[in-house]
Amino acid sequence: MQVNETLNEGLKRGYEITMTASELAAKVDEKLDAARPEVQMKGFRKGKVPKALLKKQFGKSVLGEAMQEGIDDSLKAHFETTGDRPAMQPNVTMKNDDWKEGDDVVVDVSYEKLPEIPELDFATLTVEKLTTEVEDEAVTEALDNLAATAQNFEKRRKGSKAKDGDQLTIDFLGKVDGEAFEGGAAEDFPLTLGSGQFIPGFEEQLVGVKEGEEVAVEVTFPEEYQAANLAGKAAVFDVTVKAVSEPKPAEVNDELAVKYGAEDLEALKGQLRERLAAEYANAARTVTKRNLLDALDGAVSFDLPPSMVEAEASQIAHQLWHEENPDVQGHDHEKIEPTDEHNALATRRVRLGLLLAEVGQKQEIQVTDQELQQAVFRQAQQYPGQEKAFFDFIQSNQQALQQIRAPLFEDKVVDYILELAKIEEKTVSKEDLQKAIEEMDEE
Incomplete structure (x- = not known):
């Protein structure tokens, strides 16, 4: 195989790969030899069919497979040698369209490689973590809401x-x-x-x-x-x-507590306090994660594959357009052109996504099968009566499964970095915590 570089610009790479006619013929012979022991033809014992007859009978059908395998093997060897990791599926096109048997096979290969991501000392990062205590007034408010519901x-x-x-x-x-x-x-x-x-x-x-x-x-x-x-x-x-x-409204008493499955009013208050504490913790976690991502975004910079940014920007623009036009269910609408705002958001997402993926890979962070199944089960609960159909869909759709796995992986990487970063805790009221969440949604 001959590999000649044709493009080296930023993260963009281009190569011309030539598979000579003799290399292709050798690959065809190799595949025929591998299949020969199992071939049966009239007049010959199993495995004793002459190679010339095999080539005449199956040579053309094997030719395409041999050509594809040869190019794939060459690409694999190229990536192992260069260390390049393509950002997306490489584009492979036949250069000699008038190819006929006996000619060399020449293909053009182009791709964008993933960038080298610089090492970052996470201990130098300072991340603000909000904490909120559950006040008695919040428990009272929750009780009043229950009483109103049970009116x-x-x-x-x-x-x-x-x-x-x-x-x-x-x-x-x-x-x-x-x-x-x-x-x-x-x-x-x-x-x-x-x-x-x-x-x-x-x-x-x-x-x-x-x-x-x-x-x-x-x-x-x-x-x-x-x-x-x-x-x-x-x-x-x-x-x-x-x-x-x-x-x-129902009266706030033991009777109300029993109605909601608690032993008495004090037990119900305890349950509500625990529930509010969990809600505050989840909200604070969301803000802390955002603060960490902001810190990472400001601490590291590297070139990004244009195709990844463009694809992400298009997805963001498409999703936001549908949120603004909920009546349009299908995708047979005019093309949605990303704005500068969409491109900026896409740039941030791609940069942080590549960084977190690199950290996760180097630290060998994994999402276990049990963690994945638990996440699938939680999502299935959102479809009462259709849980089995949801499970079947997820198990047969690798893309859908990856969409569930990705945020789990991201959260585990975030936890790893937070353990190394300097955390500054700040106690705030529930109103300030809610304001912080709302400000995130507005961005």
């Missing part, structure tokens, strides 16, 4: 008008064109006004009704209504209001 309804004084948020007890009968329809009637039905339980326009017409009042509610079923026989049709519901009740 009860108390009957209003007779003659009171129903307000948004009140619960009505009603009998109703729905009709289309004067005829009652299936599923359009109920007795003693509890309906909370503003809950959106009924089709648009129904609940709004019941605001202001009183106990004992009879009301004709006129609505039109949506065009996309699930029952085709009712879709788009006008209907009248004869409604009798049997009771009007107002919401009342």
Whole structure:
């Protein structure tokens, strides 16, 4: 094999690789010899087919494989010799398009190599770590929120008008064109006004009704209504209001605690305190990680493969465009051109990604199968009733599996660096912690 350099500019590399006709023929002979012991042909015993006949019968089909393997072996040897690591899949093109059997094979190979990443003394980094204590007021607030969620309804004084948020007890009968329809009637039905339980326009017409009042509610079923026989049709519901009740938060006591699975109120307070502490710790961890990445970004600089930055910027622009246009589900839209802001963010992400990957590789940091399975299980819980389908999809999709593994690996590398860096702890209020998170989201 002959390898001639054609491009050496920054991280860009280009080579012309020549596989001579004799080298290709030798590779074909090698593959035929390897297959010969297992070949059977009429008139010959297994493994005794003459090589000339094998070549005539299978030579052309083996030729392509031999050519591909020869180029692949040459590239592998080249990377081992130079130490280059391609940032993305090398581009390999046939140079002599009019190639015929007996000619040399000449290909052009181009790629961008990964940069040399400078060593960094992590002990020189200073990273601010926020800590937040769980105040009694926060526990009280959490208890009040639980009580509001577990609200009860108390009957209003007779003659009171129903307000948004009140619960009505009603009998109703729905009709289309004067005829009652299936599923359009109920007795003693509890309906909370503003809950959106009924089709648009129904609940709004019941605001202001009183106990004992009879009301004709006129609505039109949506065009996309699930029952085709009712879709788009006008209907009248004869409604009798049997009771009007107002919401009342549940009392903060042992009964509330039992309702949420605790032994008593003190046990519930303890559970809430632990939950809040975990939430604060997770939020603080997010801010600390961001502070570390900021410190790393400012401490190290090296050339980046343009193709990686361009690909990352395009992905960022595409993702943000879909967030701004949630109604567009597919990808058959106009090309989204990255802005300077997208390019700057992509540059940071690629630089930090390469740095963390290098540290992880040198320190032999690994994500265990158990850690990966636990992460998959946590994500599967987000799809109740479809857990098995989610597991099957992940196991059969290496790209999806890598998307779960990548943040686990990154967090383990971050933990390694944080152990070496100088940590400055700062105690802040939960409001300041929340503000720090919001400022991150705005960037």
